[in-house]
Amino acid sequence: MKKLCKLENKFLLTLVFLVFSQISFAETDFSKEEFKVLTLTPSMYMLEGAGGNITASIGTDGVLLVDDDFAEMGEKLLAKLKELKGGSPKYIVNTHFHYDHSGGNKFFGKSATVIAATEVRNRLETTQKLWGEDHGAYSSEHLPSLTFNKSLTLHFNQDEVRVLHLPHGHTDGDSVVFFRKEKVVSMGDLYFSGMYPIFHSEHNGSLNGFIKNIKSVLDQTPMDAQIVPGHGPLSSRAELEKYYRMILASKKVVQAGISRHLTLFEIQKKGLPIEWESFSHGYLTTDKWIALVYKNLN
Numbered sequence: 522m523k524k525l526c527k528l529e530n531k532f533l534l535t536l537v538f539l540v541f542s543q544i545s546f547a548e549t550d551f552s553k554e555e556f557k558v559l560t561l562t563p564s565m566y567m568l569e570g571a572g573g574n575i576t577a578s579i580g581t582d583g584v585l586l587v588d589d590d591f592a593e594m595g596e597k598l599l600a601k602l603k604e605l606k607g608g609s610p611k612y613i614v615n616t617h618f619h620y621d622h623s624g625g626n627k628f629f630g631k632s633a634t635v636i637a638a639t640e641v642r643n644r645l646e647t648t649q650k651l652w653g654e655d656h657g658a659y660s661s662e663h664l665p666s667l668t669f670n671k672s673l674t675l676h677f678n679q680d681e682v683r684v685l686h687l688p689h690g691h692t693d694g695d696s697v698v699f700f701r702k703e704k705v706v707s708m709g710d711l712y713f714s715g716m717y718p719i720f721h722s723e724h725n726g727s728l729n730g731f732i733k734n735i736k737s738v739l740d741q742t743p744m745d746a747q748i749v750p751g752h753g754p755l756s757s758r759a760e761l762e763k764y765y766r767m768i769l770a771s772k773k774v775v776q777a778g779i780s781r782h783l784t785l786f787e788i789q790k791k792g793l794p795i796e797w798e799s800f801s802h803g804y805l806t807t808d809k810w811i812a813l814v815y816k817n818l819n
Contacts, residue, residue, distance in 0.1 A: 549571055551571055551593040554571035554597070556568050556597055557570075558605065561703070561747050562703050562705070564578060564678055566605060567755055568598070570590045570597070570598065571590060571591055572590040572620075573588050573590065573619070573621050573622040573710065573751045574588070574749055574750060574751060574753075575587065575588050575598070576698065577602065577605070579678070580678030580679065582677050583607070583608070583611035583612075584609070584611055585613075585614070585682065586612070586625075586633075587698045588616055588751075589615075589625025589629060590621065591621055591624035592625060592628055594624070595627070599628070609629060609632050611634065612636060612677065613625070613634070613635045613636065614636045614707075615637040616637075616697070616707070616709025616711075617691060617695050617696070617709055618637075618641045618645050618692065619710065620651070620656055623641070626659060626665075627659065630659075630663035630664070634666055635665040635667070636665060638694045638695070639668045639670055640725075642664050642668050644692075646659060646661075646664055649724075650723070669684070669686065670686060671686055680702040682699070682701070683698070683701065684696050685698075688725070689725055689730030690711050690727070690730040690733070691751075692724040695711050695726075695734065697711060697734075697738055704746045705749065706742050706749065708749065708750055709751045710752070711731070711735065712738075712764065713752050714748075714753025714760065715753050715760070716752065716800055717771075717801065717802065717805045718731060718768070722817065728772060729817075731768060732772070738761070744758055745758075748761050770794060775788055775814045775815050778791065778815075779819065785815050789807075789811050792807060
């Protein structure tokens with residue numbers, strides 16, 4: 522009976538991640554994508570395009586971007602920056618290597634200094650598999666040219682910009698960017714606003730790393746900060762706190778089920794407390810989120 526349960530769990534997990542692998546970047550019609558701009562402060566903006574959200578600091582020192590969308594969105598991104606009285610970025614921070622956040626390196630890499638954790642450069646200079654697809658290595662001129670291991674601080678546009686490496690949550694190269702004066706925090710894919718998150722074990726991400734890193738960000742974030750997620754709408758610290766509580770509650774429910782020797786199906790059938798159901802979304806429903814947590818705890 523125990524063997525049958527293990528086979529059932531393995532089948533369900535395989536099914537879940539086969540569904541994930543159907544999400545293909547190649548399916549995006551970039552000709553139909555445009556950038557939406559949200560003004561955060563007189564010199565800071567959140568840009569929503571085809572990929573991950575972008576944070577832009579535009580001022581007398583020039584333009585600093587946190588993430589740069591897909592390569593195919595480069596021309597549209599530059600045009601939007603010019604509309605905002607900016608131009609080609611001087612600095613770009615890659616919060617992690619995934620191509621919806623770092624693809625713009627291929628458009629801006631010749632002129633901008635690209636900053637990232639060492640692990641991001643290591644991954645971008647080799648072929649990586651993401652959602653079942655192989656992505657080739659970046660050329661040398663498109664790789665991060667300034668790398669760090671723990672933290673890095675820039676003094677730019679009259680602000681102190683701290684880039685902090687918080688690995689093993691979403692991936693091994695995750696960084697969070699704190700704009701101290703402007704009270705803006707740009708989190709990359711450590712934060713999916715209003716949605717269940719994803720951690721990639723194949724890229725050295727983990728549930729416990731996610732929990733540890735979100736707690737670290739909360740400890741360093743002012744109460745009145747504006748938080749730019751990797752995906753989803755602009756958030757407050759209170760919304761990030763709710764996200765953190767949801768992850769802790771999910772782990773507790775799944776761990777309790779495992780301790781009682783329940784199968785994945787049985788844990789999914791029981792589900793999570795109703796207050797967390799709003800986090801369910803397109804490709805990561807509550808059942809799939811439970812499966813992701815279950816896989817990481819087993």
